[in-house]
Amino acid sequence: MIPVCLQLLQNPAQFIQEASAECWTDFIHQAREQALLGSCYFLLQDAGLYQSIPDKVKTHLYSGYIYAQKQKVSLIKEMLKLEPFFKDAPYPCVLLKGCAYRLTELGMSRGRVFSDIDILVPQEQFPDALLRLNEAGFIEFGMSDYDRRYYLRWSHQHPPLVHYLRGVSIDLHHHIYPVSSNENILIEPLLRQSIPLAGSSFAVPTKALMFVHACVHLFYQDETHKLVKDLWDLYQLFQDAMSEGELQIVQAATDLNAQAAVYYAFDVLAWLFKIDVSAQAIAQLKPFANHSQRRSMRWLLAQLFDPTSSWHRLAHVWWMIRGHLLKMGPMTLLYHSIAKSAEQFRERRIHSAQQREQDALTKPKDAGIQ
Amino acid sequence: MTTSFVLASAPFNFQVNTSGHTLFDQLKQLYPHSVLQTTPTNDIIDFQIDFKKNWLSLSQSYAFKLGQHHFRMTDKPQLLSVFEWGLNWAVSSYQNRYLCIHAAVLEKNGISLILPAPPGSGKSTLCALLMLTGWRLLSDEHCLVDPETGLIWPFVRPISLKNRSIAVLNQRFSANIVQCIVPDTFKGTIGYLPPTAESWQLMHQPIQPSYVIFPKYNADITATEFSGIEQSQLFMQLAVNCFNYTVLAEVGFETLGRLVKQVVGIRLEYANTDEALQLIAELD
Structure with a gap:
C-alpha cells in the first residue's frame, strides 16, 4: 500500500479525480508529517490542478507554501550575514542539501523546507571553519558529554551550531558520511568538483553529486520518518541531474564510491516513478550493490510504507539496524548501543529530578475561587 | 480504551483519539452536539490529534500530539486545559491561511470588536462579560x-x-456559569465559559472588522481611559500580537495594513467594569 501523499506525488490528476474526504484527510496529515505541504502546493500549481482541490486542502498547502517562502527569505538573509566571515577562506566551503538546492535555484527547492544549513569543508580546514562560525555567533548548545564525543569521534560533522541570537542551526561537515563507517565513501571529489556560487564565498555540488549525496543519505541511513519526502527529493534531483546526462550520474557515483546507493535509488525510482535508466548504467552499478538487498529493497520499502502490513514494525527495526551497521560497523555499534543506553538512563533520572523541581517552582497556588 | 471524536469547530475540524472517557465527558459540557461529534464525519479533517497514555510508560501521563509533533504531557486532572491549549497550539503553529492575531473577537448588530491584549490584562474577562x-x-x-x-x-x-x-x-451571573474548573495548572486555576447559542449558530459567518480595543483592567486608576490610537501605532501594536505576522511576510503586511485602515483603534484602561461595558455599548 503506497501512502496517499506519495500517490498524489506519483499522479496528481488521477489522485484528485478519485480522492474521497478520507483520502484528503490522510493526505493533509501525511504531507504535514513529511514537510511536503509547500512542495505539493507548487506541484499542483505547476500542473494547473490547484484550483481543482477542496478548499480545506488548499488551506494547508497554502500554509506550507507561506512557511517555505518565509524560510527562503530567512536563508538568503542568513547567508548574506555569513558571507563576510568566509570571504577569505582559502578552501572550498560547499553548501549541501536544502541550502544548496535553494541557492542553486533548483525547481524542486520551491516550497521545500529544511531544518538547518549544511556546510562541508575539507577536514584539514575544519578547525578554521569552526572558528569562523564561532566568530559569526554560532555556538554549541546543551549536549551530553557522550553525544559530543560521538559526534567528534564517529560522525561526519561537528555537534550542531546554533546562532546565539537568531536560533539558526548550522551543521559543519567534513564528510557526507560517518567516518566510523566501513563503506569508504570518498569526499575529495565532491569538494574538488564543487561549483562556486557567483559573487559568493560558498560553492555547491554539481547536480549529479547532489543526486548521489541524496542517494547516500536515503539508502545508507537508519531513519524512516521522512521517507516519502526523501524519495520525492531523490526523484526530482534525478530529473535535474539527468539534464546533464546519465553518464554524469554514474561517474559521480563512481567518484564517491557510492555506486550501491545509486543502484538502489535507480531501482526504487523505476518502481515508484517509472524513471527510465539505461541497461548500461544499471550494469555498471549493479555489481556494487549487496546481493540480497538488490532483491529486497523494493519489498522492504513497501513494508515501511504500509502500517497494516504484519512486517511493518520488523521492517522499521531492520532498516534501523541496517543503517546503523552501515554507519558504524558491528563492533562500534555494539559499544555505542550499550554506552548510549546507559547514558539515556542516567539522563532520564537527572531530567526527571530537574522537571520535578521546576514543576514545584512554576505551579502557582490557587488564586481563583476561594 | 480509546475514545474517538471529531470537533467540527469551523474553520477547522479536529479528529481526536484519547484514552478513556474523561476528556470527552468534560467537552460535552462545553461544546454542543453539532460540534462535538462521535460519528465519523464526511468532511475533511484538518488536524488529527492523539491525546493518549503511553502504554509502555509506567506513568499515567497523557501526551498531546499532532502526528509526530509533540506538544505537552499532562496528568489526568489537567486533561481539559492542556487539550484546549493544544488546539490553540496546533492552529497557531500550523496554519498560515489566515493572519492570526492573539485577540478576542465579538460582534453585535454588525459592529465588531477585536480585543488584543497580553495575558493578565483582563481580555478574556471583558470578552466573557460582553x-x-x-x-x-x-x-x-x-x-x-x-x-x-x-x-x-x-x-x-x-x-x-x-x-x-x-x-x-x-458573582455577576450565577455561581456555576463558569464550568469545568481545573485547579493547579501552570497558569493557576482555569475555568471555561461555554459560548452562547447565538455564537454557535453563527459560527460559519464571517464579519467585517470595525473596532480594535486594547483593554487593560487596572484597579488603581480612578478615571476610565477611552482614547483613540493613531493608525501607525495601531499597526505596530497589532503586529506584535500576531502569531504569524512575520511568517506571512508581505501578505501579513498587506492584510494588517488593510485591517488598520478599516477600523478605529481605542485604548481602554478601566477599574469600573460597568463603565467600560457602557462605553463599548455606545459604539456605533
Whole structure:
C-alpha cells in the first residue's frame, strides 16, 4: 500500500479525480508529517490542478507554501550575514542539501523546507571553519558529554551550531558520511568538483553529486520518518541531474564510491516513478550493490510504507539496524548501543529530578475561587 | 480504551483519539452536539490529534500530539486545559491561511470588536462579560483575518478564564456559569465559559472588522481611559500580537495594513467594569 501523499506525488490528476474526504484527510496529515505541504502546493500549481482541490486542502498547502517562502527569505538573509566571515577562506566551503538546492535555484527547492544549513569543508580546514562560525555567533548548545564525543569521534560533522541570537542551526561537515563507517565513501571529489556560487564565498555540488549525496543519505541511513519526502527529493534531483546526462550520474557515483546507493535509488525510482535508466548504467552499478538487498529493497520499502502490513514494525527495526551497521560497523555499534543506553538512563533520572523541581517552582497556588 | 471524536469547530475540524472517557465527558459540557461529534464525519479533517497514555510508560501521563509533533504531557486532572491549549497550539503553529492575531473577537448588530491584549490584562474577562450581555463570540484567542477578503472568520471555542476572573463571572451571573474548573495548572486555576447559542449558530459567518480595543483592567486608576490610537501605532501594536505576522511576510503586511485602515483603534484602561461595558455599548 503506497501512502496517499506519495500517490498524489506519483499522479496528481488521477489522485484528485478519485480522492474521497478520507483520502484528503490522510493526505493533509501525511504531507504535514513529511514537510511536503509547500512542495505539493507548487506541484499542483505547476500542473494547473490547484484550483481543482477542496478548499480545506488548499488551506494547508497554502500554509506550507507561506512557511517555505518565509524560510527562503530567512536563508538568503542568513547567508548574506555569513558571507563576510568566509570571504577569505582559502578552501572550498560547499553548501549541501536544502541550502544548496535553494541557492542553486533548483525547481524542486520551491516550497521545500529544511531544518538547518549544511556546510562541508575539507577536514584539514575544519578547525578554521569552526572558528569562523564561532566568530559569526554560532555556538554549541546543551549536549551530553557522550553525544559530543560521538559526534567528534564517529560522525561526519561537528555537534550542531546554533546562532546565539537568531536560533539558526548550522551543521559543519567534513564528510557526507560517518567516518566510523566501513563503506569508504570518498569526499575529495565532491569538494574538488564543487561549483562556486557567483559573487559568493560558498560553492555547491554539481547536480549529479547532489543526486548521489541524496542517494547516500536515503539508502545508507537508519531513519524512516521522512521517507516519502526523501524519495520525492531523490526523484526530482534525478530529473535535474539527468539534464546533464546519465553518464554524469554514474561517474559521480563512481567518484564517491557510492555506486550501491545509486543502484538502489535507480531501482526504487523505476518502481515508484517509472524513471527510465539505461541497461548500461544499471550494469555498471549493479555489481556494487549487496546481493540480497538488490532483491529486497523494493519489498522492504513497501513494508515501511504500509502500517497494516504484519512486517511493518520488523521492517522499521531492520532498516534501523541496517543503517546503523552501515554507519558504524558491528563492533562500534555494539559499544555505542550499550554506552548510549546507559547514558539515556542516567539522563532520564537527572531530567526527571530537574522537571520535578521546576514543576514545584512554576505551579502557582490557587488564586481563583476561594 | 480509546475514545474517538471529531470537533467540527469551523474553520477547522479536529479528529481526536484519547484514552478513556474523561476528556470527552468534560467537552460535552462545553461544546454542543453539532460540534462535538462521535460519528465519523464526511468532511475533511484538518488536524488529527492523539491525546493518549503511553502504554509502555509506567506513568499515567497523557501526551498531546499532532502526528509526530509533540506538544505537552499532562496528568489526568489537567486533561481539559492542556487539550484546549493544544488546539490553540496546533492552529497557531500550523496554519498560515489566515493572519492570526492573539485577540478576542465579538460582534453585535454588525459592529465588531477585536480585543488584543497580553495575558493578565483582563481580555478574556471583558470578552466573557460582553458575550453574556448580548455580543456574539467569534473567538477568545484567535482573530483569523482572511488576507483575500479582509473578513474575520469565527473560531468559536469556550472562553478560558483564570483565577480571579472565575469569581468575577460567578458573582455577576450565577455561581456555576463558569464550568469545568481545573485547579493547579501552570497558569493557576482555569475555568471555561461555554459560548452562547447565538455564537454557535453563527459560527460559519464571517464579519467585517470595525473596532480594535486594547483593554487593560487596572484597579488603581480612578478615571476610565477611552482614547483613540493613531493608525501607525495601531499597526505596530497589532503586529506584535500576531502569531504569524512575520511568517506571512508581505501578505501579513498587506492584510494588517488593510485591517488598520478599516477600523478605529481605542485604548481602554478601566477599574469600573460597568463603565467600560457602557462605553463599548455606545459604539456605533
